[in-house]
Each structure stands twice: as structure tokens, then as C-alpha cells.
Amino acid sequence: MTSLKMDENVLKNPLPEGSVQFLPFSIKFNGETQISERFSSQTQHSKQKQCLVNTFRGYPLEGEVLQAPAGYTGVVLDTGRQGLTEEKSNIRVVGSFPSFTYWNYDKVPGETDNYRQAVQWIKVAEALHESD
Template identity: 30%
Template sequence: MSSLSISCDTNSLNPVECELIPCTINYTGQAKVTSYFKPTISETGPSKYSASFRGKPLDGIDLPLDSDTIGVVCEKTFGSLDTIKLKPIGTFDKIRAWNWDSKPSSNDVHVQALQWLKISSSIHDPISPQRLLEEEEKSKEN
């Protein structure tokens, strides 16, 4: 069974912008994204954007991470033949997600993935005895 563990001092990492663009590019390596991809703020509202990529119109929205979540961008480095290491290179507190065929909505997979982080902690976090007693008292009042 594989496992992943990332341990780093996130205070020493520089903030970076994280963008999800609906495309596949057959290239591996550094890219000067900021030189070629310059979104402009849409007039439709706050945190909503429009841009184009290779002639395709894109609509984007900022998806903030919860205050207790830190996004980390990692670079893959290789150790021995059977070891892959991840080197943290930056942090982010929001993801800008783009669609080319529809307006961003709560039905988007990346929006639902961020919602799942909240839901999964509610399902899997342990409940303290104190909280259990509080919930029982609330149910008796109703």
C-alpha cells in the first residue's frame, strides 16, 4: 500500500497562483504561463473572470480554500529507483478554476471536490463527549 506524507515549513514558501485550465498540453517542463495567459476581470461580479486560451473563451471563478487548509505546489524529484520525492515550492489559498464550455457552477467537479473536504471532516472527525452532550441537549429542547 502506498502512502503520501508532506512535511514542510509552509511559512518559508512563497505564495503562488493556482489555475485549473480545461486542456491537455503534450509538454513536460517549465512554461511561461504569465507571458501567455493573462486573464482579465469580468464585469459580471467579484471573483469572476474571463480570458481566452488559444482562441477559446474561458470563464473562471476563484475557489477559496478553508482557513484550516493550505494548498502546496510540489515539484517531483527522484531519489533511488523506486522512490519519488516531492519538493514543496509554493503555497496557495485559492484555486482559480476555468471552464470553456459553460459558466462555473456548483456542479463543477473541482467545486464539488473542495466541498467534499468540508463534508468528509464532518463524517470522519471524532466527536468529543462534550459535543455529544450538547447535541443531546439540543435535541431534547426541540
Template identity: 30%
Template sequence: MSHPRIHLLPCRIGYSGPAKVDQYFVVTPRPSTDHPASSTAEWESSFRGRALRGRTVQLPPGYKGTVYAHPTEGDDTSSGPDLSRPTRIFEEFVVWGHDQVDPVTHPAINLSRWIEVAEALHNDDFPDTDGPLTR
């Protein structure tokens, strides 16, 4: 089983640039603690000596994530970063936590719920009403 290459870590890293992530961030699969037969992959790793547990998050059907690179030193940034060309497109990523990733409260895992809310808010198929909305 190969792990996704996009990671959401529970920390801020004061570095922006190339890194040998595959060499230093070793990720191993672990059995799911919530549902042993679950298709949701769980992972173990460590970062700067701290144990991490991760969970794969699939983007809902029809959605893709996009990564854009910030300009590096020496790039012509007079017109700002070139946000027209993504550096990576993904359909899944791993959310990491220190002890665990709470599948109930973590916003990245509940992404599909937020998408459902956004789609409902922007849905043009609401029935027409002639009066005020009532409960």
C-alpha cells in the same frame, strides 16, 4: 484586482517545464454573472484560440494547497521526486471552463462540501451507542 497564479485548465498540456505564463496567458476580470455583488472573482482569457471563463476558488479557512515539481531531465531521480519540499503554497486558484464554470456541479468549486464530508467521517466526537445504528 490581481488574479491568482494557480490555474486549473479544462485541457491536458503535453509539456512540463518553465513557461512564460504571464506573457502568453492574459487574464482579464469580468463582472460576475451569478451575483453582481459577489466577492467571487470571475475571469476571461483564451488558450490556443478558445475562449475561457474562470472563477476564483478560495480554499476553506485552515487549508492550503501545495504544488510539487516533477524532476526534470538531468535531476537525480534515483530516489524519486523530492516531495518533501513544495514549490508553491496557495490559498486560492482559478477554475477555467470553455463556456462557463458551473458553480453547482464543478468538483473544484464544491471543494468545501467534500471537506465537510471528510471531516464528518473522521470526527471522533460521535456519541457512543450500545446497539446498532438506526434511522
């Protein structure tokens, strides 16, 4: 069984706008780096593509700022895991956010993205529960 630990101040004090990025890859790095200087400051808006553009290690990224679904708040979790297969029974909520920047590899974000499709299930589930 997994337990989730959260201080209520995490929800009262969300992370600053633009500090949460959903990237289409994982990074095998555990430590601090200069995200603002090395990544965030390089983000631009492309009028041609009508989205945000950036690169990571030479790979083109296209993105947009998305809001959490109405009535929901995003959270940042610290699992304490070193690998994907290691199970963890205690997870801490270390941050919350109302919006985040969603990135794709060399593809403008759209309705066919996995995240957007997952959010659609929230609406389906709410509609099903309303009919009970």
C-alpha cells in the same frame, strides 16, 4: 509506497497571488514560458457573465479566484514523471498557495463543478468525525 518531501519554508512563503491556475486540460510541455505575458495579462472580468474570461489556443475559458478551504493550504507538487502511467516514489512540494484561479471551458464556474463537489466532501467528513 510514495514519500512526500517538503521544506517548511514552502508553507511559510506562499506563491504570489494569481500565480496558480487550475486549467481544464493538460499541456504536454516541460519548460519555461512567459505565462504573465501570454496568459495572465489577457485575463479580464466579464460583467455580463460575472466571472473571469480568457482563452487558451482559441478555446474560451471562464473562471474565478477560489480560496483553499478553511484550515487547508494548497500545494504544488513536482512528481518528476514524464507520463501519466509512470509511477513515482518521491514527490516534492515546490510551492504553496492560499488561493488559485479555477477555469472551465466556456462555462461559468458553479456549484456543480467537480472541484466544488470535492470540497463539499471535506465538510461532510468533518461533520461525520464530529459525531464520533
